Every structure is written in C-alpha cells, then in structure tokens.
Amino acid sequence: MGLAALMGLAACAAGERTPGPAAPAVRLAPSAPPAPSAAPETVAPAAAPSGELDVITYTHVPAGLPADPGPASLDPLTEGLHPTRRLVLYDAPGGEPRAYLPPTIRGVTVVVPIVATRPGWSAVLLPSVNRRIGWLPDHGWQARELTDQVVVRRGDRTLTWLRAGVPRKAWSVAIGTARTPTPLGRTFVLGRTGTRGSHYAGLDALVLGAVPDDRDAVAPGLRDAHTGIHAWYRKSVFGHAASNGCVRMPREAQRTLLDNLAAGTPITVVD
Incomplete structure (x- = not known):
C-alpha cells in the first residue's frame, strides 16, 4: 500500500465507537545523509620539456633520475610497458623532465x-x-603482462626462476668477482644477443638493463657492456664468484631461460 492509503485506514479506525487496543506510536527515524564520496585524487600535470633532452641509449643515461625505492624487493612485478614512441621521463609525478625513453x-x-x-x-x-x-x-605506451621473475642470490651463488610468484627451477651459477661484482638490485631482461665461441655453449645470452657498477674495474672492451646471463662451458665455475659481473649458467639452464623469459622480465640480485 502507498502512504496515502495507510493514512486513510487510520482515520476510519479513529471514527469507530468500539475501542480497540491503542496502536503503538511509530516514529520514522530521519534518513541518514548520503556518505560523501571520496574526492578523486589530483593527477599531477606533465610539464613539457623547456629544452632538448638526452635520449637513453645503450651506454648513456642522463643524471637527475631518482633511485629505485625498493631495489632489494622480491615482490613480483606483474606489469610492464612498451613505449610506442619516444617518451619524456620525469623525476617525479608532475616533476622535472629529465630524459627520453x-x-x-x-x-x-x-x-x-x-x-x-x-x-x-x-x-x-x-x-x-x-x-x-x-x-x-599514463599515455603513449602499451601495457605488457609480466609473468616471470628471476632472483639471483650472490651469497648462495644461485639463480631461481619463478612464474606467477611460484619457484619453477633453481640452479647453482657463477657470479661476478669481488672486483667486478654482479650489480645488486632490481633490473630486467632488455633483450637477447648471439654469442661467439664455445665458451658460451653455442647459446644466446640474455642482456640485462644493468651495467657494471665500476666500469673502470672491468676490461676496456667491457666498459660499455651490459650485465648478462649466459651459458658457460666449464662446470667447475658454478657456485663461485668467477665472472666480470655476468651470471654464468649451465647449458640446459640457459636454454630454459631462453625458452621462457620475455623482454621486461624482472631480475633481482640480492646478497
């Protein structure tokens, strides 16, 4: 029944001479005011570069970009991005333009x-x-799902491959020496490259985003090189600090990584 019909029935009952039990008074509680909606967070504007910026290359990154807030974090990174054009990198949301990616x-x-x-x-x-x-x-790029992760433990000389956060396989590997250590922190698979000579067991190497922490400590021919993960012909190096900073893998282990790791796969090196 609607509100008007209920009021009509109440009036008829009041006109009857035969008394009946008094109906309890009913008070309607005032309706609660609607909860205020949360104000949307402000999106910091992106300033246009005031001058020409350097482009990140294989050997050069301009100064002024901030440190990774979690270099030793082992939390899976599940999303990456591919720039569809040259994009301006900033030092903070709405901060200063620093370089082109x-x-x-x-x-x-x-x-x-x-x-x-x-x-x-x-x-x-x-x-x-x-x-x-x-x-x-958040524009000018395409999202890419990242399902895999690699953790290198320098203390144990091990490399573990994980998928969706679950360890799939682990191997004993060789890492960099004390003079040319494998760089600590988070990096990623930049790409892959062919190798020359039997030392690399005839397999491609995975090139990482990381570079030598001390370029002067490595041989002149390696100072502009990136850290890599590659196969190695001699089993005796596994479990030891023996390289110029790269991670040396057993042949079949390297083949497994090549078959499964895509560009952008996160790599974390910890002690």
Whole structure:
C-alpha cells in the first residue's frame, strides 16, 4: 500500500465507537545523509620539456633520475610497458623532465617493468643504469603482462626462476668477482644477443638493463657492456664468484631461460 492509503485506514479506525487496543506510536527515524564520496585524487600535470633532452641509449643515461625505492624487493612485478614512441621521463609525478625513453635500443624493443603508480603516472625501471627509475604519464605506451621473475642470490651463488610468484627451477651459477661484482638490485631482461665461441655453449645470452657498477674495474672492451646471463662451458665455475659481473649458467639452464623469459622480465640480485 502507498502512504496515502495507510493514512486513510487510520482515520476510519479513529471514527469507530468500539475501542480497540491503542496502536503503538511509530516514529520514522530521519534518513541518514548520503556518505560523501571520496574526492578523486589530483593527477599531477606533465610539464613539457623547456629544452632538448638526452635520449637513453645503450651506454648513456642522463643524471637527475631518482633511485629505485625498493631495489632489494622480491615482490613480483606483474606489469610492464612498451613505449610506442619516444617518451619524456620525469623525476617525479608532475616533476622535472629529465630524459627520453625510446621505443627501441639498438633495434631491441624496449619493455620496462612498472614498480610504482600514482594517479595518471607510472614509475619504471630504467635500462643502462643501475637502481634508477623514471616516471611516465599514463599515455603513449602499451601495457605488457609480466609473468616471470628471476632472483639471483650472490651469497648462495644461485639463480631461481619463478612464474606467477611460484619457484619453477633453481640452479647453482657463477657470479661476478669481488672486483667486478654482479650489480645488486632490481633490473630486467632488455633483450637477447648471439654469442661467439664455445665458451658460451653455442647459446644466446640474455642482456640485462644493468651495467657494471665500476666500469673502470672491468676490461676496456667491457666498459660499455651490459650485465648478462649466459651459458658457460666449464662446470667447475658454478657456485663461485668467477665472472666480470655476468651470471654464468649451465647449458640446459640457459636454454630454459631462453625458452621462457620475455623482454621486461624482472631480475633481482640480492646478497
């Protein structure tokens, strides 16, 4: 019944001479005011560069980009991005433009892991520099799902491959010496390259975004090189600190990584 019909019945009952039990008074509680909706977070604007910026290359990254906030974090990074054009990198959401992130480096498609987000912005790990990030506005790039992860433990001389956060396989490996250590922190698979000579067991190497922490400590021919993961012909090195910074793998282990790891796969090196 509607509200008007209920009021009519009440009036008829009041006109009857035969008394009946008094109906209890009913008071309607005032309706609660609607809960205020949360104000949307403000998206920091992206300033246009006031001058020409350097482009990140295989060997060079401009200064002024912030440190990775979680270089030793083992939390899975599940999303990456591929720039569809040259994008401006900022030092913070709405901060200063610092460099351009290109869609390719030496012909390799760039996919970088996302490590943090803010409204309208995403922070990514950078290639060609260690433990640095840059912020990108949320346009001009394509999202890429990242399902795999690699953890290298320098103390144990082990490499573990995980998928969806679950360890799949682990191997004893060789890491960098005390003079040329495998760089600590989070990085990622930049791409893969062919190798020459039987030392690499005839398999491609995975090139990482990381570079030597001390370029002067390695041989002159390696100072502009990136850290890599590659097969090695001699089993006696596994479990030891024996390389110029790269991770040396058993042949079949390297083949497994090549078959499964895509560009952008996060790699974390910890002690």
